[in-house]
Amino acid sequence: MGRVSDARERLLVAGNQLTWKHGYNAVTVDAICEAAGVKKGSFYHYFDSKAALTKEAIESWWQTKSRPILEAAFAAEVPPLERLRRYFDAIYQSQVRTKREDGTLLGCPCFRLAIEGDGVEPEVREAARSALGRKRRLFEQAISDAKDAGLIDIGDVESAAQAVYSLFEGASARARIQNNPEIMTDLYEQTLRLLDAVPAERAKQKRSA
Amino acid sequence: MGRVSDARERLLVAGNQLTWKHGYNAVTVDAICEAAGVKKGSFYHYFDSKAALTKEAIESWWQTKSRPILEAAFAAEVPPLERLRRYFDAIYQSQVRTKREDGTLLGCPCFRLAIEGDGVEPEVREAARSALGRKRRLFEQAISDAKDAGLIDIGDVESAAQAVYSLFEGASARARIQNNPEIMTDLYEQTLRLLDAVPAERAKQKRSA
DNA sequence: CTTGAAGTTGACTAATTAGTCAACTATAGT
DNA sequence: ACTATAGTTGACTAATTAGTCAACTTCAAG
Numbered sequence: 001m002g003r004v005s006d007a008r009e010r011l012l013v014a015g016n017q018l019t020w021k022h023g024y025n026a027v028t029v030d031a032i033c034e035a036a037g038v039k040k041g042s043f044y045h046y047f048d049s050k051a052a053l054t055k056e057a058i059e060s061w062w063q064t065k066s067r068p069i070l071e072a073a074f075a076a077e078v079p080p081l082e083r084l085r086r087y088f089d090a091i092y093q094s095q096v097r098t099k100r101e102d103g104t105l106l107g108c109p110c111f112r113l114a115i116e117g118d119g120v121e122p123e124v125r126e127a128a129r130s131a132l133g134r135k136r137r138l139f140e141q142a143i144s145d146a147k148d149a150g151l152i153d154i155g156d157v158e159s160a161a162q163a164v165y166s167l168f169e170g171a172s173a174r175a176r177i178q179n180n181p182e183i184m185t186d187l188y189e190q191t192l193r194l195l196d197a198v199p200a201e202r203a204k205q206k207r208s209a
Numbered sequence: 210m211g212r213v214s215d216a217r218e219r220l221l222v223a224g225n226q227l228t229w230k231h232g233y234n235a236v237t238v239d240a241i242c243e244a245a246g247v248k249k250g251s252f253y254h255y256f257d258s259k260a261a262l263t264k265e266a267i268e269s270w271w272q273t274k275s276r277p278i279l280e281a282a283f284a285a286e287v288p289p290l291e292r293l294r295r296y297f298d299a300i301y302q303s304q305v306r307t308k309r310e311d312g313t314l315l316g317c318p319c320f321r322l323a324i325e326g327d328g329v330e331p332e333v334r335e336a337a338r339s340a341l342g343r344k345r346r347l348f349e350q351a352i353s354d355a356k357d358a359g360l361i362d363i364g365d366v367e368s369a370a371q372a373v374y375s376l377f378e379g380a381s382a383r384a385r386i387q388n389n390p391e392i393m394t395d396l397y398e399q400t401l402r403l404l405d406a407v408p409a410e411r412a413k414q415k416r417s418a
Numbered sequence: 419c420t421t422g423a424a425g426t427t428g429a430c431t432a433a434t435t436a437g438t439c440a441a442c443t444a445t446a447g448t
Numbered sequence: 449a450c451t452a453t454a455g456t457t458g459a460c461t462a463a464t465t466a467g468t469c470a471a472c473t474t475c476a477a478g
Binding site for chain 3: 002003004028029030040041043044049050
């Protein structure tokens, strides 16, 4: 009973967009309220604090935006290396799109948040780190599967996964810094090198290029 | 004439430390003043604004901290691939040290600043980006030299340099996020993979491991 | 030992910040 | 149609913020 409202969702969306664009500490509760078309009293009706909103906003973003992309790319029926390729491509496409629409390229919101100093509350950092961990585990699974399928020749799966994941996040962050999505274009090819992909796989890559 | 003072230097050092640790937007002028043992009036005697101090602090940090490490590692007389190895090792050592002394590992201050949203003034971002660019060019030079020396087998030097640099910055940022320097340990080995190092070089790596 | 420029200080403003609250309003379920 | 309940509002506080300023102190050079 009582009246209904989507103000809560609007606040989550606005909080996410602004934090993503300007960084956690540069965003004020007032700015989030204005962007959401909601008065501050209502903000605190729904959330205990700015940190509480941000924490929920991350989770909400992950469920609605990140997860669908990850699940499409990393589906078990997709060949292991192809999973990485699809993911890189999907992220590249999304970078290009936000740059076109917005003028600025915004990297991964979780990575941005996680990297910010202890100026961001522990609960928020933890939420961001958790989302990043889920992503990294998908990389690791794909690489492990690729090894089992004999597509790549590496000793330590864990170490290789760390490297591929570092390469990806590094390139993504640099694309944001340079405001240039092209930095991410040959991520898949570089990944094949990192994984010592067997010649057949590399040839496939070259042919399709 | 007039009295002498090192307050300016103290402010630069304090500004750098705090910004590095907490992030640009989480640091206040008051906090910098307190850390430097300087009153706010003096702050504005030396600097026009927080942005102006930060810009200078970056430059000062680069000259006194970053540059010596880079010049030692990337000296022209050092064999090309060895340069990268020395640099990775120097950064790893420095990460371990700050973690031990401080409890927290702090990645590259310029990378941190550059990645922050437009909440940071353009002049500051530009100073950070410029320092990063100088670093990346050293990577590129080393890789170009390695190719000329026949140590590696790659087609596109530019593209390979981008990848190695992305890998490095990604690993460094992730080390900070996880507060764990060990993420950076096999950076050199992974780099050799990225560069398709010729077998002799790889064997060298394995022997020394 | 004078002098004047460089350095210091603390009190000040004006704006912005997160967060509070009591009164108000709309409506879903009865 | 009634009413409890969820949602809304704008005015409020108290703290913090960047930045100002005129008076004061120190000391190197002449």
